[in-house]
Amino acid sequence: MATTTEPQPRPARRGRGRPRGSDAAETRERILAAAADLFAETGYRATSMVSVAEAAGLSQTGLLHHFPSKELLLAGVLARRDEQDMAALGDDREPRGWEVLDALVRLVEHNTGREPFVRLFTAMAGEAIDADHPGHDWLRQHHRAAAEMLVSGLRQAQADGTCAPDAPVERIARVTLAVMDGLQIQWLMDPEGEDMAADFAAFARTVRERWELPARVDG
Amino acid sequence: MATTTEPQPRPARRGRGRPRGSDAAETRERILAAAADLFAETGYRATSMVSVAEAAGLSQTGLLHHFPSKELLLAGVLARRDEQDMAALGDDREPRGWEVLDALVRLVEHNTGREPFVRLFTAMAGEAIDADHPGHDWLRQHHRAAAEMLVSGLRQAQADGTCAPDAPVERIARVTLAVMDGLQIQWLMDPEGEDMAADFAAFARTVRERWELPARVDG
């Protein structure tokens, strides 16, 4: 069931010229929101510009005025997604030891409430593996950034003695992100049935149990 | 880089009627192999029947003779994938306690050598989340079967006392499969760089360390 993207009836027949009170920024945002939902459901390649235009309530050429090509539209959608991701992470951005893991747990909890957002990522993770996909670099960048955040947090925990020095931090990072991505797929297949937040939190707990050291009481 | 699917030059100009020595079964297999690779790279929806026909070395209508619609072609590809999966698991099919986990570790190792196969699954996992996708039920079935295999193995381990009775077997199953799926994405993004078999084996070890009990020595 498409929650978000019923093809908006264009606000009255607009006819030719520029409509009274049209707002470029607002239209752009409407387009990006519609495109994000459609790319999330059907993927980038299988989504037509016409369907995006319809969902955003303008003609296909109206859409092309704001985004001159489909590829530029994707770029816009992905950039917007990154901004939203930043906003969701908030202060959790800079890693402070084990708190990176807590931040991820909070992020997964937060994602529970924004299915279309998660769906967009999963759709991209599926189709942008192909090196020729216009979202390929974005996906690589996204993975790299997430891994670096986790690794640098864990390294910091090792530095201040709260994480075992022999913990394989890079492996832990890769597996942790794999759990996140994998649980998202399962959750999207059955959003009512699966509790991905609880599963991920439980996984995070086992990681800590395995590698956390008691904080030194010095000073 | 497409490893597998260079558009096969059709074996000489074939012209109209039935070619001498044509073999339906062999042609079908050639088609399915080509389609699997293309669906794996570009996804189902974005792959055209013409491209499949070219890769298999016949005309588009020749392809339609063997698979009367694109949807039936997908069904054929997925059925073939399941058969190959069965073959790869072999005797590991029936779960015997902790051995299910070993079987999965072996499967991941095996998958390291068949990138297109893994790619097909990941592509489907991405696009078939959409309930309208013709592969949706297959994906659900695939997940269910995998989870059931793991769960029943772990339950058996609990029954014979080698797994802690309070182990959350269903959660362990979900997280384990999530790790598999997630590592596949990372590996496909960089098949040289990532060692998904080692990562998964390490994860499997931590699961056992956490929940395995020493076998009772009775009898």
Next chain:
DNA sequence: ATTATCTATAGATCTATAGATAATGC
């Protein structure tokens, strides 16, 4: 007669360009 292939083609798309038109902003 059945089967495996092809050519020709219909009918729907799909992306993008060209150019008209009406509102905004200097």
Next chain:
DNA sequence: ATTATCTATAGATCTATAGATAATGC
């Protein structure tokens, strides 16, 4: 003058049907 929208349309596809033709198998 610039901007936001539209109509019209070109040129590529894309799936599928109709029907011809040559080999196979009874």
